[in-house]
Amino acid sequence: MESWNQTSTDAMRSHVPAEVNKRIDERVERCVRHMAQQDRAEISRYLVKLEREWDINRAVTVVGSLVAVGGLALARRDGKGWRVLGGVAAGLLLQHGLLGFGPLSRLVRVLGGVRSRREIDLEKFALKALRGDFERIPKNDGGPLARANAALVAAQS
Template sequence: MESWNRTSTDSVRTHTPDGVNRRIDARVEKCVQSMAEHMDRSVISTYLEKLEREWDLNRVVTVAASAVSVLGLVLASKDGPRWKIVSGVAAGLLLQHGLLGFGPLSELVRALGVRTRREIDLEKFALKALRGDFERIPHEGGPLARSNAALVAAQS
């Protein structure tokens, strides 16, 4: 099921190696298919609450770069000004991410499996569709048909 995630306007996905994107998409597919097999509304609702708390790529990059920048400043105050370079590099990488929507920090965090907000939202909408929050998802057919329909509906 390769065609359900068509987030071509997502600069992070565009600049992420296909293998990483496929691994992240496969994780979502596996989750949605598992939920479709069990169709337990309370389990889906609990998992949706977990997704609400999941940090997206932008948040992880921002926090990591800020933490490294602060660390560089703290070390500069104790061990000399050469540590300010660390803060400068972290700030520059954060600026690049903010301006372009991707960069070396994004690639590193992405390789660790951190998803974009849009990817998290796609999974949430697919699960809400399975739970019955929307009318467009057929209730007949097997779990695979329902999960496919939910993933496609989430893109709409």
């Protein structure tokens, strides 16, 4: 199953190596397949966990802000040269805010596997479909794998 995640409008996916996106997609597929064998209560518990998951925007904002504040704190203590670190971090945050991606966001995604909000939402919708929140997913026809595949496709549409 290679083509369920067609998020071509997701700026982050188009600016990182394909293998990173593939690794994230495979993690989602494994999760949805596993959840297809679980009961509604277990799916609901996992959905609560997904609601708390940080997306790439939040992670980049926190990391960039920490670097900027750290640069300013070091500049105050050890000299003005550290201000450059704060300025670079602010520039990277600005780039991410304007373009939806940048070197800092790429680094966070590649090293941490942090997903975009759209990717997290796709997994949530697939799990909600498995749970029975939507009418398009068969209840027991075809087994867990068929239900998981149908849920992933339904989440995309």
